[in-house]
Amino acid sequence: MTEPTFYYKTALSDLQGAWQVIREAVVEHPPFTEQSRLLFHVDEGMSWENVRGLRKMGKTLLVIRNIVAQPTVSPMLRE
Numbered sequence: 001m002t003e004p005t006f007y008y009k010t011a012l013s014d015l016q017g018a019w020q021v022i023r024e025a026v027v028e029h030p031p032f033t034e035q036s037r038l039l040f041h042v043d044e045g046m047s048w049e050n051v052r053g054l055r056k057m058g059k060t061l062l063v064i065r066n067i068v069a070q071p072t073v074s075p076m077l078r079e
Helices: 011-028 035-046 048-052 054-068
Strands: none
Touching: 011 035, 011 048, 035 048, 035 054, 048 054
């Protein structure tokens, strides 16, 4: 077997890339109270297990949404 020199881009890899964009947005903002907690859940969302399991991902997104909705979180992240 030879090592592949290319990989097919899939919807799942695009989805994982979207999680990376969310993570970068959280990291780029000035520190706030729930930042480490939020990053923990974003990192969980980025995992392949979560990306492949859309039902689990929905639950993770809901947790993230609830954290971002708190008044201690930067209003810029709510946009």
